[in-house]
Amino acid sequence: MAIDDLVLMDVEMPVMNGVTAMRQICALYGPVRDVPIVAMTAHVLPDQVERLLTAGADDYIGKPFNRAQLRDVIVRCLDDRPKRAPAAA
Helix, strand or coil: CCCCCEEEEECCCCCHHHHHHHHHHHHHHHHHHCCEEEEECCCCCHHHHHHHHHHCEEEEEEECCCCCHHHHHHHHHHHCCCCCCCCCC
């Protein structure tokens, strides 16, 4: 697993919140973005989750979370994405 396999995006950040950051990432990379974004948030009501998914999150995890929940969302995101060809050595 490479360092760029997944982004854990905290939704509540100073200066630029996670929703704005996800929108900017999606604007930069568009449909060619192949690194999944997992939004981390305490706001998990359906309309709040929909806002995150619309902003560009591939999935989300509610805070607080435990190690097993984090592992499950990471595995789900990495298993769902198209497989990349290995980098040439």
